[in-house]
Amino acid sequence: MRLIFIADVFGRPGRRALARLLPGLRERHAPDLVVANAENSAGGAGFTRDTAEELLAAGVDLLTGGNHSWDNRDGAAYLETAERALRPDNFPPGVAGRGTAVLPLPGGRELLVVNLQGRVYLPAIDCPFRRADSILADWGGRGPVLVDFHAEATSEKTALAHHLDGRVTAVIGTHTHVQTADARILPGGTAFLTDAGMTGPHGGVIGITVETALHRFLRTTPRRFEVSQEAIRLQGALLDFDPDSWRALALERLDLPLED
Numbered sequence: 001m002r003l004i005f006i007a008d009v010f011g012r013p014g015r016r017a018l019a020r021l022l023p024g025l026r027e028r029h030a031p032d033l034v035v036a037n038a039e040n041s042a043g044g045a046g047f048t049r050d051t052a053e054e055l056l057a058a059g060v061d062l063l064t065g066g067n068h069s070w071d072n073r074d075g076a077a078y079l080e081t082a083e084r085a086l087r088p089d090n091f092p093p094g095v096a097g098r099g100t101a102v103l104p105l106p107g108g109r110e111l112l113v114v115n116l117q118g119r120v121y122l123p124a125i126d127c128p129f130r131r132a133d134s135i136l137a138d139w140g141g142r143g144p145v146l147v148d149f150h151a152e153a154t155s156e157k158t159a160l161a162h163h164l165d166g167r168v169t170a171v172i173g174t175h176t177h178v179q180t181a182d183a184r185i186l187p188g189g190t191a192f193l194t195d196a197g198m199t200g201p202h203g204g205v206i207g208i209t210v211e212t213a214l215h216r217f218l219r220t221t222p223r224r225f226e227v228s229q230e231a232i233r234l235q236g237a238l239l240d241f242d243p244d245s246w247r248a249l250a251l252e253r254l255d256l257p258l259e260d
């Protein structure tokens with residue numbers, strides 16, 4: 001079985017790259033499922049019902065989220081009832097939305113998708129390691145498991161991947177918007193990529209224009225950021241796994257330019 005994971009879709013450039021490039025990826029790789037992180041899909045900050053539905057209509061089966069999932073009020077409201085949009089699971093009780101979904105695979109099989117968020121250089125939410133343990137205990141090894149671990153620190157991501165090695169099919173990191181070159185299969189059979197990168201403009205500073213990013217660093221005062229339009233790419237990962245043993249067979253980075 002094959003799954004395409006699409007890294008953080010950033011603003012309109014990211015949505016355009018996904019809509020234009022996903023059909024070709026579908027044709028070339030014939031994935032059984034497509035999962036995309038949508039936390040930045042509306043102007044780079046959060047998502048809206050419209051941007052979520054646009055991504056789903058473009059061929060994404062499930063949207064994951066992150067620390068920006070609540071930036072847009074419309075998107076936060078959408079999370080309350082959304083069937084195909086997750087936010088990190090390890091937020092406190094009472095927070096809108098949910099962090100896991102079960103997706104149908106061919107042959108009556110099912111895939112569990114788990115969205116978690118790290119705690120290093122991010123708010124001190126519940127422990128993602130222990131939350132993963134309890135989710136997997138509930139799942140009871142019914143089938144393959146994909147984890148989108150939305151975290152800043154490479155150490156925390158690598159540690160979670162080892163913690164889950166042999167218990168999940170893949171751990172794919174998101175959030176930094178910079179793709180790492182370390183796709184590999186861990187000794188227990190779990191595929192791991194520290195960060196899948198960003199689907200959006202790579203000419204600025206992790207999605208925003210150089211000018212607005214520099215203002216923040218040089219003047220240390222807030223300034224509304226602008227979405228960059230330069231060097232748009234689709235990034236993510238291509239995962240092959242065995243549907244019976246649910247072990248990962250291969251994990252490859254995806255990194256394609258949007259040609260105009």
Ligand SMILES: [Fe+2]
Binds near residue numbers: 008039066068175177
């Ligand atoms: Fe992001």
Ligand SMILES: [Fe+2]
Binds near residue numbers: 066067068150175
């Ligand atoms: Fe993030």
